[in-house]
Amino acid sequence: MTTGTPTVPPLTDRVCSEPFRLFFPVGVLLGWIGVGHWLLYGVGLTESYSCFRHGLLQTQAFLMAFAVGFLWTALPRRIAAPLASGREIALALAALLLTGAALVVDAFVAAELGYLALFTLLLAFAVRRARAGTVQRRPPAAFVLLPLAALLGVSGALLILARLVLDAPPWTIALGALFIQQGVFLCLVMGIGALVLPLIGGTPPPPDLFSSPRETRVAWAFLALGVTVAASLVAESLGAVRGAPIVRGVAVALALAVGGGAYRLPRRTGLHRKLVWLAAWLAPAGLVASGLLPDFRVPALHVLFIGGFSLMAFGVATHVSLGHLGLADAALGRPKPVVVLAAGILLALLARVAADTSHTYFEHLASAALCWMIGTGVWLAWLAPRFVRR
Ligand code: HEM
Known part of the structure; x- marks a missing residue:
């Protein structure tokens, strides 16, 4: 019945x-x-x-x-x-x-x-x-970067294992860490960004791979940018600590600005959309800054890690969650938890970058960590009950 x-x-x-x-x-x-x-x-x-x-x-x-x-x-x-x-x-x-x-x-x-x-x-x-x-159905052209991300991740882990298990020379662990800490996510951000930025921004999604001669050329162009990123990681491990991150930053900016349409602001309203757009620019900015200021390398890289990778992860996660959980109104507005998320991540970024120029390095690191945890904690507390519900 x-x-x-x-x-x-x-x-x-x-x-x-x-x-x-x-x-x-x-x-x-x-x-x-x-x-x-x-x-x-x-x-x-x-x-x-x-x-x-x-x-x-x-x-x-x-x-x-x-x-x-x-x-x-x-x-x-x-x-x-x-x-x-x-x-x-x-x-x-x-x-x-x-x-x-x-x-x-x-x-x-x-x-x-x-x-x-x-x-x-x-x-x-x-x-x-x-x-x-x-x-x-085929994925979009930019997804050719996903196998490259996997290749960098697997090679990175094998290089680290070579050092740890086989006592290989120290360059193996340094290059392995670069592949994992930057290569994998730069390829994922470029590949996924080309699909997500138009969806979030309110422009038509990219066509399927090989659906026209143009899309085949687009796939080759994305692959060339991915290979440039991978080659720049090898070059950096060989000593090109200035030029290599700058080249990498330019490649990422091209993929996201031209390939993903980040050269213009999102057409639709919704705070998380602006956060994803901002992350698309902070990622290459951090790379270029780390090349221009090699003595300030790790804090500059946190513009990529905190402002690029983590802001992008939470911005996209907000979009996916709101879309699937039927919260379309929130996706067009400025929900308070997303405001707290943005404030927490951006304050963490400022505190992390300021730490290296302060006399209170570890206090700054602790404050950055706290801001990041509060921002992401409020976001999780808002969505977690909805993740469990129907
Ligand atoms: C939010 C607070 C954060 C603080 C306080 C922080 C702090 C630090 C510190 C002190 C280092 C080591 C610096 C050194 O080697 O001298 C570091 C390295 C690193 N951090 Fe963070 N971090 C934060 C967030 C993040 C996030 C969100 C990510 C990634 C999404 C990240 C990824 C990394 C990576 C990959 C390294 C290694 C960089 C390298 O040696 O090339 N961090 N972080």
């Missing part, structure tokens, strides 16, 4: 259909562990800190969780392919948690193995759907 009441799919089905409901909150928690490091050290609750651990936690755990949440939600819909299965979701979650937990206890070999497992799962996800012939 039907009651007329629509049946609510169980939470596991909703997570398979919309994996962001699980991976975005997990990403926030992993991000807190990564930046919380500086807060705990600043207030004297821990006696040591590790820059290497922090950098890898942010890029191999926090950002990867957001990438999986976005890709496994958006990709099956865009290419009309089957959604993620419960097994795929469980394995990806396990790989992410293994990577994060291993980094926390400085078990770097286990962490790299967890990270490699995650890329294997991402690859298997795409290959399984392509081989089963269940893909009914």
Whole structure:
């Protein structure tokens, strides 16, 4: 007998259909562990800190969780392919948690193995759907950068493992870290940005790959920019600490401004849209600044890490969440939690950049971490109940 009441799919089905409901909150928690490091050290609750651990936690755990949440939600819909299965979701979650937990206890070999497992799962996800012939539509041209991101991630982990396990020369770990901390996400930001920036900005989405000779040329152009980014990372590890980041910044700016349309402001209203647009410019700005001011390299790079990568991750996550959770009005407005998110991330950026010129370095780091955690915490507290609900 039907009651007329629509049946609510169980939470596991909703997570398979919309994996962001699980991976975005997990990403926030992993991000807190990564930046919380500086807060705990600043207030004297821990006696040591590790820059290497922090950098890898942010890029191999926090950002990867957001990438999986976005890709496994958006990709099956865009290419009309089957959604993620419960097994795929469980394995990806396990790989992410293994990577994060291993980094926390400085078990770097286990962490790299967890990270490699995650890329294997991402690859298997795409290959399984392509081989089963269940893909009914091609992705946009810029998605040629996704395999390149995976190649950089896998090579980066193997280079780090070569140093840790086989005692390879020190350049291997330095280049591996560059591939992971910058290469993977620069390729993802350029590739995904070309799809997301028009969608968020209110302009037509990009056509499918190979749908016309023009789109084939566009794909080659994106690939050339991705290869430029990868080559500049190798050049930087060989000593080109000024020129290489500048070239990389120009390549990223071209991909996002011309390829993604970031040369103009979003046409639609909605604070998160402006945040994504701002992140698209802060990413290349941080790279260029790190090349112009090599003595100020790490703080300048945080314009990329905090203002580019983390702001972009939360801006896009806001768009995906509001769209899927039926909060269309909020997507056109300025919801207070998004204002707090923006303020928290931008204050964190200012405090992180100011730290190196201050006499209170660790106090500045702790304040930056606190601002970032408050901003992202308010955002999570706003959306988390909706992630669980139907
Ligand atoms: C919000 C507060 C943050 C603080 C206080 C902070 C602080 C730091 C510090 C002190 C270092 C090491 C500097 C050194 O080697 O001398 C560092 C490195 C790094 N941070 Fe952060 N960070 C923050 C946020 C982030 C975020 C959100 C990301 C990524 C999305 C990130 C990614 C990295 C990476 C990849 C490195 C390694 C850079 C390199 O050595 O090339 N950080 N951070």
